Amino acid sequence: DGGITQSPKYLFRKEGQNVTLSCEQNLNHDAMYWYxxxxxxxxxxxxxSQIVNDFQKGDIAEGYSVSREKKESFPxxxxxxxxxxxxxxxxASSITGAYGYTFGSGTRLTVV
Amino acid sequence: AQSVTQLDxxxxxxxxxxxxxxxxxxxxxxxxxxxxxxxPNKGLQLLLKYTSAATLVKGINGFExxxxxxxxxxHLTKPSAHMSDAAExxxxxxxxxxxxxxxxxxxxxVFP
Numbered sequence: 001d002g003g004i005t006q007s008p009k010y011l012f013r014k015e016g017q018n019v020t021l022s023c024e025q026n027l028n029h030d031a032m033y034w035y036x037x038x039x040x041x042x043x044x045x046x047x048x049s050q051i052v053n054d055f056q057k058g059d060i061a062e063g064y065s066v067s068r069e070k071k072e073s074f075p076x077x078x079x080x081x082x083x084x085x086x087x088x089x090x091x092a093s094s095i096t097g098a099y100g101y102t103f104g105s106g107t108r109l110t111v112v
Numbered sequence: 113a114q115s116v117t118q119l120d121x122x123x124x125x126x127x128x129x130x131x132x133x134x135x136x137x138x139x140x141x142x143x144x145x146x147x148x149x150x151x152p153n154k155g156l157q158l159l160l161k162y163t164s165a166a167t168l169v170k171g172i173n174g175f176e177x178x179x180x181x182x183x184x185x186x187h188l189t190k191p192s193a194h195m196s197d198a199a200e201x202x203x204x205x206x207x208x209x210x211x212x213x214x215x216x217x218x219x220x221x222v223f224p
Contacts, residue, residue, distance in 0.1 A: 042216040090155060100146050103155035
C-alpha cells in the first residue's frame with residue numbers, strides 16, 4: 001500500500017543534542033512538507049520541498065534543517081538551536097497542494 | 113493573503129444529533145478548501161475537498177461541507193454524530209499550487 005512512514009513514533013532527546021526524524025513516502029509525490037503541531041496552535045510549516053535537492057523555509061524554520069537527496073525521503077533534523085523542540089511533528093506529501101496532502105502518523109518529540 | 117478562521121475551538125454534541133463545525137476563509141482568488149480530521153496522536157486524514165466544482169461536497173464518514181462564496185464560508189456538517197467522530201477537525205485553504213494554510217482546529221466531543 002502507498003503511504004507515508006514516519007519514524008520513530010516517540011522520541012526522547014536530551015537538551016543540547018541534535019535529533020533526526022525520518023519521513024519516507026512511496027506515493028511518487030514530488031512535494032514533501034514538515035509541520036510542527038502544538039496544542040491550540042494548529043499546524044505550522046517548518047520546511048517544504050517541491051523537488052529533489054531543493055527545499056524552502058516555512059514559517060518556523062529556525063533551529064531545524066532538512067535534506068532532500070531522494071524523492072522518497074525528507075528527513076528533518078532538530079538542532080540544539082531550537083529552543084522549544086518538544087512537539088508533535090507531522091510529515092506530508094502531495095502531487096500539488098491544490099489536491100491536498102497525505103500525512104504520516106507523526107513523531108512525538110520530547111526533550112528531557 | 114489566504115487564511116482560514118475556525119470559529120469554535122470546542123464543540124460538544126450528543127450522539128445522534130447534528131454536527132456543525134464552522135470555518136470562514138479569506139482568499140484573493142478562487143480557493144481550494146479542505147477539511148481534515150485528526151484522532152489523538154495520529155496523523156491527519158482528508159475528509160473532503162472543494163476545488164471549484166460542485167459547491168456541496170460530500171466526504172467520508174457521512175460528512176459534507178458547502179462552499180458559500182458570498183459568505184466566505186466552508187462549514188462542515190454531519191446529520192447524526194457518532195461516538196467515533198470525536199476528534200480534532202482542521203479547515204484548510206490552499207495557497208497557490210503548493211502550500212496549505214491550516215486553521216487552529218475545532219475539537220469535537222460526542223456524548224452518549
